[in-house]
Amino acid sequence: MxxxxxxKTAVIALVSLxxxxxxxxxxxxxxxxxxxxxxxxxFVRPALTLDNYRQVxxxxxxxxFMRSFGFAAATxxxxxxxxxPFATLLARSRFRRTLLVLVVIxxxxxxxxRTYALIxxxxxxxxxxxxxxxxxxxxxxxxxxxxxxxxxxxxVYTLLPFMILPLYAAIEKLDPQLSEAGYDLGxxxxxxxxxxxxxxxxxxxxAGSILVFLPALGIFYVPxxxxxxxxxxxxxxxxxxxxxxxxxxxxxxxxxxxxxLMGLLLWGxxxxxxxxxPDLAGTPR
Amino acid sequence: MTEPVVSFNRVTKRFKDLPAIDALSFDVRPGxxxxxxxxxxxxxxxILRLIAGLEAPDSGEIRIDGRxxxxxxxxxxxxxxxxxxxxxxxxxxxxxxxxxxxxMKRVPPDALDQRVRATLQMVxxxxxxxRRIHQLSGGQQQRVAVARAIVNRPRVLLLDEPFSALDAxxxxxxxxxxxxxxxxxxxxxxxxxxxxxxxxxxxxxxxVMDHGxxxxxxxxxxxxxxxxxxxxxxxxxxxxxxxxEVLQVADGALEGRVEGVVLKLPGRRGLKPxxxxxxxxxxxxxxxxxxxxxxxxxxxxxxxxxxxxxxTTVDLIIRLGDGKxxxxxxxxxxxxxxxxxxxxxxxxxxxxxxxxxxxxxEG
Numbered sequence: 001m002x003x004x005x006x007x008k009t010a011v012i013a014l015v016s017l018x019x020x021x022x023x024x025x026x027x028x029x030x031x032x033x034x035x036x037x038x039x040x041x042x043f044v045r046p047a048l049t050l051d052n053y054r055q056v057x058x059x060x061x062x063x064x065f066m067r068s069f070g071f072a073a074a075t076x077x078x079x080x081x082x083x084x085p086f087a088t089l090l091a092r093s094r095f096r097r098t099l100l101v102l103v104v105i106x107x108x109x110x111x112x113x114r115t116y117a118l119i120x121x122x123x124x125x126x127x128x129x130x131x132x133x134x135x136x137x138x139x140x141x142x143x144x145x146x147x148x149x150x151x152x153x154x155x156v157y158t159l160l161p162f163m164i165l166p167l168y169a170a171i172e173k174l175d176p177q178l179s180e181a182g183y184d185l186g187x188x189x190x191x192x193x194x195x196x197x198x199x200x201x202x203x204x205x206x207a208g209s210i211l212v213f214l215p216a217l218g219i220f221y222v223p224x225x226x227x228x229x230x231x232x233x234x235x236x237x238x239x240x241x242x243x244x245x246x247x248x249x250x251x252x253x254x255x256x257x258x259x260x261l262m263g264l265l266l267w268g269x270x271x272x273x274x275x276x277x278p279d280l281a282g283t284p285r
Numbered sequence: 286m287t288e289p290v291v292s293f294n295r296v297t298k299r300f301k302d303l304p305a306i307d308a309l310s311f312d313v314r315p316g317x318x319x320x321x322x323x324x325x326x327x328x329x330x331x332i333l334r335l336i337a338g339l340e341a342p343d344s345g346e347i348r349i350d351g352r353x354x355x356x357x358x359x360x361x362x363x364x365x366x367x368x369x370x371x372x373x374x375x376x377x378x379x380x381x382x383x384x385x386x387x388x389m390k391r392v393p394p395d396a397l398d399q400r401v402r403a404t405l406q407m408v409x410x411x412x413x414x415x416r417r418i419h420q421l422s423g424g425q426q427q428r429v430a431v432a433r434a435i436v437n438r439p440r441v442l443l444l445d446e447p448f449s450a451l452d453a454x455x456x457x458x459x460x461x462x463x464x465x466x467x468x469x470x471x472x473x474x475x476x477x478x479x480x481x482x483x484x485x486x487x488x489x490x491x492x493v494m495d496h497g498x499x500x501x502x503x504x505x506x507x508x509x510x511x512x513x514x515x516x517x518x519x520x521x522x523x524x525x526x527x528x529x530e531v532l533q534v535a536d537g538a539l540e541g542r543v544e545g546v547v548l549k550l551p552g553r554r555g556l557k558p559x560x561x562x563x564x565x566x567x568x569x570x571x572x573x574x575x576x577x578x579x580x581x582x583x584x585x586x587x588x589x590x591x592x593x594x595x596x597t598t599v600d601l602i603i604r605l606g607d608g609k610x611x612x613x614x615x616x617x618x619x620x621x622x623x624x625x626x627x628x629x630x631x632x633x634x635x636x637x638x639x640x641x642x643x644x645x646x647e648g
Binding site for chain 2: 175177178180181182183184185186187188191195196199200202
């Protein structure tokens with residue numbers, strides 16, 4: 001008994017140490033840096049300022065924020081539109097285990113590598129254009145790469161599994177008799193979807209949307225690789241401030257702003273769960 | 286003869302090549318309380334799902350009010366179901382659950398509100414309209430499920446083992462309430478259960494089912510007192526089955542040998558001397574007397590093996606000479622001496638002539 005509590009203490013201590021050293025401290029450093037001034041040689045100068053935050057609300061950067069939000073929202077909407085029917089098929093399929101593995105397999109390859117693969121598909125002499133030329137559908141190669149469409153495709157492709165998995169969990173739990181009760185009471189297919197299936201699987205929809213929306217704001221390599229130099233999103237902005245512009249305080253301020261924003265969204269999610277979950281936990285026997 | 290409200294004509298439904306119901310034909314009369322009674326897997330729930338439109342038949346015709354509905358989707362049928370698991374919408378309040386069907390039919394808000402409130406009152410849930418489903422007890426959820434179906438005033442209400450999740454006391458109470466609702470609404474009820482007591486106490490007619498076929502349809506009394514075959518006899522209540530052989534047939538009566546004793550039996554068409562038969566008697570129809578006190582004719586002889594006191598009755602297990610056990614239920618009689626038997630005491634078993642049911646031996 002005593003050994004056990006010792007083991008427990010040791011494990012908790014180790015995990016706590018891990019979190020403090022590798023999560024809390026770096027974040028605190030970022031927060032601290034965001035209030036300091038820029039220094040050409042030592043990155044930051046120990047002088048307090050709010051200039052970095054003022055810069056965040058500068059119209060130029062605000063435009064980048066809005067653009068990022070637009071991309072993240074579009075990515076989420078597309079992933080939801082593609083993921084919901086897919087997750088439904090998955091939950092109802094006899095081969096669900098196999099299909100589920102197929103959803104997870106891409107995770108075994110670095111998503112950076114998979115983004116390069118997308119370049120191979122989309123570039124001027126890439127697979128898609130070669131096919132289109134060979135079949136005679138187009139006369140000259142389409143410029144697919146380095147467009148907003150390519151960025152969107154890359155984001156949806158990379159993040160789709162994060163939408164599918166929570167949706168699958170929610171839809172699989174859904175009692176098929178609920179839909180049957182809907183039909184029995186005179187609802188059409190669309191009415192059952194709208195009034196029964198979607199509301200009951202709402203926690204899955206919200207969870208998937210958050211898991212797609214938040215990374216979509218922060219991922220920098222997808223717009224970097226597929227969007228080219230013109231495509232500036234929040235993720236690239238932060239990366240550039242740290243690695244290219246060497247403006248650590250401003251990069252930190254943007255990071256903090258993004259973190260607060262994500263926190264706000266998560267808080268909204270939990271608040272909505274609180275409203276919905278007790279009802280869903282109490283499904284009749 | 287009024288037109289049946291639901292009618293099946295040689296309907297077959299297979300699941301993975303196994304027939305769940307097989308060339309089934311039956312009619313449901315308008316306004317009746319029909320119970321489909323049978324062991325689990327006998328196809329009774331499949332029948333409900335076929336009527337509701339949640340399954341389509343492989344062959345045959347299903348009619349509701351004379352209209353063929355084989356391929357009509359469930360949302361266009363004037364039929365509502367109370368599901369076994371209730372299938373209440375967890376994201377809606379009690380009121381919203383009950384209002385769902387009316388909302389789908391675009392009933393104007395005033396009329397909708399009034400009808401939902403009236404129905405909630407009918408099932409004694411008027412104070413709980415704004416509650417969420419998970420805040421209700423099992424019995425209350427059951428009432429919501431019933432209210433959600435009857436608020437639509439369907440031609441037929443389908444009930445799929447609606448009380449199976451309730452405890453015995455609540456079950457009794459719901460049975461009574463359901464009976465009352467049936468009388469008050471005048472809707473045709475089709476009720477599925479595997480509980481014979483429930484079937485007998487609630488139904489106008491019972492259809493006893495086994496392996497996708499209807500074995501017998503009749504009033505509870507017919508089913509209990511005149512079972513048409515051994516399955517029905519054994520499934521509904523306790524019954525003693527004696528082996529017998531027909532010796533003589535004479536003007537509507539039989540003489541037969543039952544468990545080695547020659548007896549007069551009521552006649553049955555189609556039997557001739559030499560046929561093997563089963564003689565069925567309910568435990569409460571048997572009269573047990575001590576051999577020492579003299580026996581009525583006809584009788585079988587045996588010895589008391591077990592005596593089980595049940596409060597209003599005493600159950601006896603009597604072993605016949607050939608080793609066959611017989612169950613007898615004796616009611617206390619205020620005037621007679623108390624029923625007390627010694628273990629192994631020799632007794633006679635007799636019964637009122639004509640109460641026995643004779644069935645041909647099906648092998």
